[in-house]
Amino acid sequence: MTPEKKNQRRLRNLALLSLLLLAVGGTFAFQAFNQRAINDRLNEVEINVGGRVHDYYNRETENKDVFVENYGERPIMARIRLSEFLETRQRDEANFTPLVAGTSRDDVENWTTWIPSANDITDRENTNDSNAFDQYANLIFGWERSGQDAPWYMPTFNHDNLDQRTAAAGHARDWIEGNGATDAVTDGATHPGDGTDAYWSAGGSFDNSGPVWPGEEVTNQTAQNLQQDRAPMTMNQWSTLPNEDKIGNFWVVDPNTGWAYWANRLDREQATSYLLDAAEMTAAIEDKVFNGFYYYGIHVESGLVSPDQHEEFLNDGEQHHAELEDFLRGIQNGVMYDDGQNPLPNEDSQPDAFDFSTMRPGRIFTMAGEQYRYLENMGSGNHMIIRNEAIRNVSWNDQEAELVSWYDALHADVRTMVQPVSDNFDTGAVRHGDLTWTGSTQAWLPSNLTDFPLVAADVTDVDTSGTPRAFALSLADVARLSGSGQAFPNPAGRIGANNSWWWLRTRAQAGHAWVILHRGHGQDLSGALNGGHTSQGANTGGGSRPALIINQSN
Secondary structure (H helix, E strand, O other): OOHHHHHHHHHHHHHHHHHOOOOOOOEEOOEEOOOOEOOOHHHHHOOOOOEEEEEEEEOOOOEEEEEEEEOOOOOEEEEEEEEEEEEEEEOOOOOOEEOOOOOOOOOHHHOEEOOEEOOEEEEEOOOOOHHHHOOOEEEEEOOOOOOOOOOEEOOOOOOOOOOOOOEEEEOOOEOOOOOOOOOOOOOOOOOOOOOOOOOOOOOOEEEOOOOOOOOOOOEEEOEEOOOOOOOOEEHHHHHOOOHHHOOOOOEEEOOOOOOEEEOOOEOOOEEOOOOEEEEEEOOHHHHHOOOEEEEEEEEEEEEEEOHHHHHHHOOOOOOOOOOHHHHHHHHHHOOOOOOOOOOOOOOOEOHHHOOHHHOOOOOEEEEOOEEEEEEEEEEOOEEEEEEOOOEEOOOOOOHHHHHHHHHHOOOHHHHOOEOEEOOOOOOOEOOHHHOOEEOOOOOOEEOOHHHOHHHHHOOOOOOOOOEEOOEOOOHHHHHHOEOOOOOEOOHHHHOEOOOEEEEEEEEOOOOEEEEEOOHHHOHHHOOOEEEEEEOOOOEOOEEEOOEEEEEOOO
């Protein structure tokens, strides 16, 4: 939630309280509890595997950021569950009355599990009294800001995977550190920051000498959360996605249990996007306790395991969604579909382990230390592939030199498969404003590319008079590889891994070149073609994305 909206909400509450001559008093408490299942099985081989739940909360602004960080050396899988508690007391009453009968403030195990309706994450289900909270508390899920990159956070200093404390900042309270207190006063913070929205930013740091907070006495630099591929959704909604979209950087909630699962393996030094972005009390709470007090709390519960132990999420005695098992196996494998005997997307394998003729466009695979996206079967044993993530901080002017350097460093077995392409592409040039577009997304597919014959004709193919080498895709290449059933089926599919933008080889107006935009330009422009980037520009958001044509003859 934006600071402006939160401040408007806060000011409205303050104005109402003033009108009531401060007749309403209240405590508004959030707590971050112990991590219930942290993976420490790999300690025996001295590999650091672990994750930390981050909980940033500020009761004045109602900001509430909940996400998971992988500080270890191996991938993990993560899930989070929320439960709520509310009680009220009028000034003439001796005791608080819980909103849900049979629950109590001090017994967090009987708090009401947040359960969304099957097809709407913003609407609580009525099967377990969860919907009783609808009129009093609004939970804001996910993180999306028009025109903004993903938020920044301070990585945990605590790398002890036997320590179940969370990274709780601001008014958030770790359950262990706060000694289980539910009084809205006891301190239990374990992490720097005041819990307000966008407290951390690029280039920030914190010196934990002392230590000030639990963990190592080192200085950490801020890091960036992963940008969500799509907003959090229920498993019923997830079921309707195409198979190629079912694994990615977003949260999926099982409406049977309330567990929210990160729909991807969380790699080392990555942090998920936000499951929860804010928790706002509504005006109805002031009407209910017109002259009294209220207490509201959220219990954050987590489960973190290594991918090969994902069955622990199934064997917990709960009645899960019927598709959860397939979903978890898809996360472990990195893909929801089978394409023969090819290695799994995250399994690093040698070239002879693959049968490229069975791959579908857009399939991710890892070969000889590099991860690629399969683009197309070109016939005669030829296949076009592209590096999955852009090589960052490379300008268009320096792109050719970077392509040569990257190709020279490839494994010899990969280079022997590479086919020759033209030594000099005649790209032509077209300004962004001279193209018209089709599709529901901005700058998705150019509809008048044939008006610029040189640009339209610049399509990559095997050229026996050329040299085996890496190349950048052209504007025409991207256009023909975009669409349903293609390598880039949607805008999100065109973005490089880890939200990286990338250069094409096609020129725009003088001093500019074409790029594929990342999510930092806002949802409407994510994955869009853009001809407005200066050719000398370079930054850590993206750069060059090498492509190859390889041959695998039977």
